[in-house]
Structures are given as structure tokens and as C-alpha cells.
Amino acid sequence: MNTATFHPAYDPAREHAWHLSCWLAPDLHAWCVHDRSTGKLRALVAASGSDLPQPEGLPAKPGSVSFTALPEVSTLVPRAALEAGTGMQHLKLVHGTVPTGLLRDEPIDTLGAHCIYLHGEPAELALLGRYPGGRSLPLLGTLVGHALGRSTNGPLAVLHRSHQRLDLVVADRGRLLLSNAFHATTAEDVLYFTLLAAEQCRLAPDTITVRAGGTHLTPTEEHLLGRYFVHGPVPSTAASDPALEGMELTDAHHWTALIEQFACAS
Numbered sequence: 001m002n003t004a005t006f007h008p009a010y011d012p013a014r015e016h017a018w019h020l021s022c023w024l025a026p027d028l029h030a031w032c033v034h035d036r037s038t039g040k041l042r043a044l045v046a047a048s049g050s051d052l053p054q055p056e057g058l059p060a061k062p063g064s065v066s067f068t069a070l071p072e073v074s075t076l077v078p079r080a081a082l083e084a085g086t087g088m089q090h091l092k093l094v095h096g097t098v099p100t101g102l103l104r105d106e107p108i109d110t111l112g113a114h115c116i117y118l119h120g121e122p123a124e125l126a127l128l129g130r131y132p133g134g135r136s137l138p139l140l141g142t143l144v145g146h147a148l149g150r151s152t153n154g155p156l157a158v159l160h161r162s163h164q165r166l167d168l169v170v171a172d173r174g175r176l177l178l179s180n181a182f183h184a185t186t187a188e189d190v191l192y193f194t195l196l197a198a199e200q201c202r203l204a205p206d207t208i209t210v211r212a213g214g215t216h217l218t219p220t221e222e223h224l225l226g227r228y229f230v231h232g233p234v235p236s237t238a239a240s241d242p243a244l245e246g247m248e249l250t251d252a253h254h255w256t257a258l259i260e261q262f263a264c265a266s
Contacts, residue, residue, distance in 0.1 A: 001028060001215060001254065002047045004054060007246050009035075010042040015061040018042070020131070021261035022052060022067035024123040027163060028215055029053060030255065034243075034262040036063050041244050044255060046215075051126070065134040066265040067127050068257060070162060073098050074117035074140040076108070076179060087116040106141045110148055111176060115141040135265055139167060142260050144179055146236070147171040149263075150211065155203050157194060158236060160257055161214030161221065166190055170201050170208075177201045187221040191228060205229045211236040213253035 010033060012018075017037070023030040023046070030046030030053070047053035075094040082090070087105055091098050102124060106115040117138040127134050139160070147158040151171035160167040166184040170177040178201055182193045198208055210225055210232030225233045235253035237244070243259070244252055252259065 002053075003249075003251070004045045004047075004057075005043065005247055005249050006057070007040075007042040009246075012057055012059045014059070016063040018059040018062045019262050019265065020059055020062040020065045021258055021265075022065070022127060022134070023215075023255075023258045024067055024127060025070040025162065025215070026050070030215075030258055031058065032255065032258050032261075033059060033062075039243055039262065039266075041247055041249075041259060044247070044249060044258070046255070052130075062131070064265060065131040066137050066261045067124070067134050068137050068139050068142065068261065069119040069123045069127075070139065071099075071165075072117055072119045072139050073101075074115055074138050074181075076111065076113050076140070076144070076176075077116055079107075079112050079114060082114050082116075088118075090116050091118060102136075104136055104138065106136075106138050108141055108144060110174075111144070115144075117141075137261055137264050139257055140169075140179060140181070142257050142264050143167055143169045144171075144176060145264055146256065146260050147211075148174055148176060151175075155201070155208040157197060157208055157210050157232075159190070159194060159210065159212040159214065159217075159225075159233070160236070161190065161212070161217040163216050166193055167214075168193060168197050170197055170203070172201075172203075187218065187224045190221045191224050194225060195228065206231075209234065213237060213256040215254055217254060 032044040147169040212233035213236030236256040
């Protein structure tokens with residue numbers, strides 16, 4: 001999963017010109033840079049390890065910073081149902097026992113809801129030590145925004161594959177139908193949970209478009225999904241997307257959740 005791609009126009013010394021997005025997972029760290037004025041992606045770097053790779057390429061003084069830290073435990077709560085101090089209760093109702101960590105609340109205005117989430121403290125503290133103004137963004141919220149914005153033409157499932165985990169969001173014409181995360185270790189697990197999600201939403205496999213991506217998505221998983229779904233899987237982020245203009249990034253769908261942070265943080 002190691003990659004390093006820079007646009008010729010990227011200059012890390014330019015002050016306040018860039019938005020820096022960071023991906024903090026136990027086995028993988030990554031970062032990307034967007035031009036704040038145009039929204040164009042101008043750098044993406046990823047590598048195995050417990051720190052941001054190629055720190056010399058990071059913007060010296062970014063205009064804004066966001067990050068997503070894994071593992072994440074999250075749920076959506078309607079705004080009207082969320083009372084002050086009850087976030088942990090909602091998480092426990094959905095997940096049962098939850099690990100210790102930093103509890104966060106991210107409003108999702110398009111849904112009239114809040115994403116309540118919890119992630120590990122060490123990765124966040126390390127990032128904030130470098131960038132004190134960094135904004136935490138939940139993976140779930142990023143994927144929901146991605147799905148809602150791309151479902152205008154009909155039913156859509158967005159799959160994000162990370163280490164032994166599948167995050168899945170189903171939307172239809174700007175309406176959220178389902179969001180969930182599953183423990184998935186095999187390609188058959190990925191297929192099963194995607195079919196189950198379609199069934200729960202009363203959608204036939206030939207009526208739903210599948211957009212797939214994530215750091216651990218494999219060709220075997222994509223091939224298996226393609227045997228059951230007529231429309232997809234298509235890359236959740238394609239090299240031809242306007243925001244990637246001038247970037248030679250053939251595996252952009254592996255980094256959808258990182259690239260989409262800019263849209264959520266703007």
C-alpha cells in the first residue's frame with residue numbers, strides 16, 4: 001500500500017494554501033493535500049508504520065488540517081434524540097461493550113443527525129502534537145456524505161474495506177437507507193454483508209450501484225462482487241475524477257476516505 005504522488009504545482013513551503021488530510025490506522029498512515037482555493041488534490045503519500053510518512057513533504061503551514069483515526073466505533077443519532085451527555089449511552093445501545101477512548105460528536109446537517117464516535121487516544125494526541133488545530137472526522141460521517149452526494153440517480157452502496165472490517169453505506173436519491181460496519185476477514189464476508197445490506201433495504205442486486213474502495217480492498221473481492229452485482233463494483237474514487245486532475249493515481253479508490261476528508265472539512 002506504499003505510495004507517494006505529487007503534482008508539479010505542489011509546494012509545501014506555500015503558507016496557508018493547503019488543506020492537509022491524515023489517515024491514522026494501526027498498520028498504515030497516510031496523508032494528502034488539497035489546494036484550498038480549487039479543491040484539487042495535489043499530493044498523496046502512504047506507508048506502513050505508526051507515523052506520517054515522508055514528513056519532509058508535509059505542508060509547512062497548512063491552512064487547515066483534518067484526520068481520521070482507526071479503529072473507530074460509531075453510530076448515527078437523530079438530532080432530536082440526542083441529549084447532552086448521552087453520547088456514550090447511544091454507542092453502548094448499538095455496540096454493547098465499547099473500548100475506552102476519546103468520545104466525539106460530529107454533526108451531519110444533511111441528515112439532521114449527529115455521528116457519535118470513539119477512537120483511540122494515542123494516534124490523535126500524536127497528530128495534535130504536530131498540528132494543534134487538527135479537526136477529527138469520523139470515517140462513518142465521511143462515507144455517509146460520499147454516498148448521499150452520489151446517489152442522485154438511484155440506489156447506491158458505498159463499500160470501504162479496511163483491515164478485517166467492512167464499512168457499508170446505502171443511499172438512494174439523497175436519502176440514507178443504511179449504515180453499518182462489519183467484521184470481515186474474507187472476500188466471501190464482503191459479498192455476504194453487501195448482499196445482506198441490499199436485502200435489508202429491499203433492493204435487488206441488479207438495481208443498485210456498488211462503489212467500492214478502501215485501503216485493504218483486494219482484486220478477489222472486487223471480482224466476487226462483480227459476479228453478483230450488475231452495476232459495479234466501480235471505484236469509489238476514479239482517476240478521472242475532476243479533483244484528481246494532473247495526478248497519476250491509479251489506485252485512488254483505496255484512498256477515498258482520505259481524499260473525501262477535504263469535502264467534509266470544507
